[in-house]
Amino acid sequence: MELLLVDLEPYLESSEFSEIDPKIMRVCSDVSTKLRETGALLVKDPRCSAEDNDRFLDMMERYFQKPDQFKRLQERPHLHYQVGVTPEGVEVPRSLVDEEIQEKLKAMPKELQPYLPVGPDPKWRYMWRIGPRPSHTCFQELNSEPVIPEGFPEWKETMDSWGSKMTSAIEAVAEMAAIGFGLERNAFTSIMKQGPHLLAPTGSDLQLHGKEGTVFAGYHYDLNFLTIHGRSRFPGLNIWLRNGQKVEVKVPVGCLLIQTGKELEWLTGGECLAGMHEVVVTSRTIDAVEQAKKQNRSLWRVSSTLFAHIASDAVLKPLGHFAESPLASNYPAMRAGEFVEQELSVINLKGKKEH
Numbered sequence: 349m350e351l352l353l354v355d356l357e358p359y360l361e362s363s364e365f366s367e368i369d370p371k372i373m374r375v376c377s378d379v380s381t382k383l384r385e386t387g388a389l390l391v392k393d394p395r396c397s398a399e400d401n402d403r404f405l406d407m408m409e410r411y412f413q414k415p416d417q418f419k420r421l422q423e424r425p426h427l428h429y430q431v432g433v434t435p436e437g438v439e440v441p442r443s444l445v446d447e448e449i450q451e452k453l454k455a456m457p458k459e460l461q462p463y464l465p466v467g468p469d470p471k472w473r474y475m476w477r478i479g480p481r482p483s484h485t486c487f488q489e490l491n492s493e494p495v496i497p498e499g500f501p502e503w504k505e506t507m508d509s510w511g512s513k514m515t516s517a518i519e520a521v522a523e524m525a526a527i528g529f530g531l532e533r534n535a536f537t538s539i540m541k542q543g544p545h546l547l548a549p550t551g552s553d554l555q556l557h558g559k560e561g562t563v564f565a566g567y568h569y570d571l572n573f574l575t576i577h578g579r580s581r582f583p584g585l586n587i588w589l590r591n592g593q594k595v596e597v598k599v600p601v602g603c604l605l606i607q608t609g610k611e612l613e614w615l616t617g618g619e620c621l622a623g624m625h626e627v628v629v630t631s632r633t634i635d636a637v638e639q640a641k642k643q644n645r646s647l648w649r650v651s652s653t654l655f656a657h658i659a660s661d662a663v664l665k666p667l668g669h670f671a672e673s674p675l676a677s678n679y680p681a682m683r684a685g686e687f688v689e690q691e692l693s694v695i696n697l698k699g700k701k702e703h
């Protein structure tokens with residue numbers, strides 16, 4: 349199954365007008381429908397070029413290739429890994445600890461079941477906050493100072509530039525989805541302002557962990573609002589649609605992938621569910637590894653993931669007409685920062701002692 353590919357350019361060109369063109373309206377409606385049905389969407393944004401993506405991936409490959417002891421200098425466990433590096437073996441996939449998910453997995457037909465992880469994820473991750481931070485917040489840890497590794501003079505500019513471009517793409521999709529859902533255009537973007545958006549690329553060493561079936565990110569959903577990825581040089585992402593179908597994602601060159609997270613599920617009272625996904629070594633990953641070896645390229649699989657969040661101090665609750673939906677009571681009002689802390693404690697990224 350092919351995911352819907354939306355060119356954002358016509359919307360961006362029209363967004364200065366208050367009146368929405370019927371053609372644009374139809375695309376907005378497609379965006380909201382696809383987010384609801386598939387939890388994923390491919391987009392093309394003229395502001396996010398393939399060259400920008402490559403520049404970012406080149407720098408991150410150079411970083412992840414550094415020795416472990418160098419990378420551990422950027423580790424901040426006392427800040428719950430919410431900035432700097434998270435070494436492999438720290439993040440715990442939800443499918444390993446959440447009994448409700450395990451039950452659901454067992455009930456799935458065999459061919460649709462995800463790979464079962466046997467322990468924490470064998471992937472590294474770097475967390476870099478994007479955009480302005482609030483001057484007053486009740487959730488300081490989610491809004492900490494950035495960490496810059498030594499020997500990377502281009503780090504800040506590369507991270508900020510790629511991160512803010514991808515955030516702009518998410519904002520456009522969030523506006524289009526709001527219009528499509530029959531909410532105010534800024535219903536989502538107004539509460540995303542000063543959110544703790546995270547550019548959080550992962551690095552997986554395919555030289556070390558390149559066996560078919562290795563699980564880099566066990567079956568899980570994202571706890572944030574919307575997630576966006578640039579194209580990775582190695583395939584491996586599988587997603588599950590609302591109807592249970594499993595889809596191997598192929599992102600065309602120059603395109604970005606958007607996925608729904610739990611905060612969006614909350615805001616839509618369960619109309620739009622957080623998309624389940626996993627990253628595993630597949631036969632296509634192995635083909636890409638063989639290709640990379642021939643071309644003498646890096647064997648680190650870097651994902652350029654950005655997690656867009658609702659502002660920590662904003663209230664998460666079903667918006668507008670979603671407050672009347674039958675499932676709305678499953679989504680009680682709470683501050684987004686509180687919700688995030690609660691979720692992080694499940695996947696092991698909160699409350700870890702420094703080591």
Ligand SMILES: [Fe+2]
Nearest residue numbers: 568569570625
């Ligand atoms: Fe994820």
